[in-house]
Amino acid sequence: MDRRPRGDRRDHPSDRNHHVIGTERRIAALFILSILGSLALVAVYATGGQPQLEGVLLAVSLGTLGAAVIVWALRLLPDEQVTDVREPEPSPPAVRAAATSALERGEAELTGRRTLGRLLLGALAALALVMFFPIRSLGPRPGRSMFHTEWEPDAFVVDRTGRRVRAGDLVTGSVVTAFPEGHVGSPVSQTLLIRVEPALLRLPPDRAAWAPEGYVAFSKVCTHAGCPVGLYRAAAHQLLCPCHQSTFDVLRGAVPIFGPTTRALPQLPLRIDADGFLRATGDFSAPVGPGFWELSRGRTSGRQDLRPG
């Protein structure tokens, strides 16, 4: 261990110069501040705690301690530089050769018994395969669950409070989030019920009967990444998803007109029953929500969903 003048300074206080003494005082002050900060922290905690004070006092205790340590290191420790010699990365050739031959000797002993070696690999492979099986326990089989919602023929349309919606409840230009009765809050069946001026509607011919008195209903789950389509620009009759700004034209059956999505919001066929209640006549026109590999493999009600046009 090489001793530096630092030790000498400590041993002979009379030799200290003012600069060093000043630095020592500053460091001491910082340590004392840190201790005071810690004590104050205890006091704050004991009296019930206060988030802002706790953060500030913690910062004071830690910060002054850190500053003291850094000043100590920079001002009082000798500014010493050491130089290490790198060992070259590859080992010396003799060592490499020895390692390689040890490896090969063992390998030769194992591969000498061909059948046993192959069986060992086979057993390991079989075991590795089996190890993957418990992954299956992590979730249920998707099956047909992606292809239907809780909407059924004759299901009553209810609002968030569970109240059945009547034909007179919405004024033209307004929108509510609706559900099938008995499934309020359902993530897959959430529906936007919008009332528009019937004359403005330009739905495809096969959906002409789906919008009694200007009521149209679309899945609220965005066909892009599944966010609830939360914004309605009533004047433009556009639905807008706040997550990635997919925009849908309500009058033409919620076909996408801007943004990343490729598919229309599935439409829910509606009717108004004899008592004036809104009811579904079936499930959505297509699987709700974002796309997936098997998307085209089945339809909820056998209808083609709308493509952008």
Added chain:
Amino acid sequence: MIRRLVLWLDDRLGAASFARRALRKAFPDHWAFMLGEVALYSYILLVLTGVFLTFFYTASGEDVVYQGSYAPLRGVRMSAAYASVLRISFEVRSGLVMRQIHHWAALVFVAAIVAHAMRVFFTGAFRRPRELNWLIGTSLVLLAMAAGFTGYSMPDDLLSGTGIRIAYSVLLSIPVVGTWAAYLFFGGEFPAPVTIGRLLALHIMLLQGLILAALGLHLAIIWHQKHTQFRAPGRTEDTVTGSPLWPNYAMKSAGLGLAVFAVLSALGGLVQINPVWLYGPYDPTTVTSPAQPDWYIGWLEGALRLFPNWEIRAFGHAVPEPFFPGVLVPGFLVAVYALWPFIEQRVTGDREVHHLLDRARDAPRRSAVGVATLTFVVLLTIAGSNDVLARFFGVTVESITILLRGVVLAAPVVAGWATYTVCRELKAREAHPAPMWHEVHRGPGGGYVTTEEHGE
């Protein structure tokens, strides 16, 4: 006392020969080398605060009715997870400051890792023999992002729940296996009640195990291979010069660590972060607007917002749109990033060992690629807030999106080209330094003569 402890250890482990070299190990002092340390100290603080939070967090999607002290939400139905985060924030003493320090530390942790990775990239510190540690470093970036995202999602508030919803949709979009992958990973069709518990298991066990293993390996390899250093008079490829570990470097580094703790504590105490009580509990039928994720997820969100509405449908199958911006684009970026040392070796043919660092100008092509990639990712991050931008500038979000689609493709090319040109210029000027000044003498005849030229 310490002497006796050391001797006791040496008697049992023979530790003295290691300690002798370790205590005098040289640590170069350049400020840019501290970025990795900032990440390390943030991580330590994350573990400390995280353990505290784990004691109070309930990882359950079970429905409860809130009865706690935060009046605006009393009587509201929410998940047990969200209720426990409210309890941490309002009732557990020091809970809120711990939560906020934890969140700030996570933001700084990822930021410090990214800054560190940029330093390593632009100085060429990843070159042989350090390719392995670069790979471990890239996996640490991904693990840190994953840990951040799972942690951010655990409160089950309206904002983070929307993030999980998007993550589910991106996983769902993967060809062939997407549906099964989403069902297995999230435990069923979204929103599955078991998801919250899985986030906790990932966040505090699996991801931390992997981070600790990768971090340990990262540091062990650094220790073994020794630091790189910048070129300077007297520096060679065969040596490394710096402060000795004990006591100089240990003191400086401890000071830095305490300073990092102090800054994060101040942030946690004074600057509100993720006030989940304002967002409300997650409800899959409502959404906040505008909605932005934590900063390190912003580029993924931006890619999802900007990518055009392309979808492949053929042979009765679909490759949905989110696959391209959500999986393909980031996957390609991450692959190039992780394999960069090998790509650069292939392009330049330089397979030599390098312990002395480059400056950005020394490798114009590398610097150009780095700046172009950064520009791309930063612009994507900006695009992740296109709704906020539209509101701020008073224009439609459509026009901002269309503008950004062009800028995101053009700006990286321009930035890369500019970087390349500037680096070449600087390099050329160094090779042929222009004279800085001339010495002029007045001759005896009264005329002036230039006698000497001086370079830098």
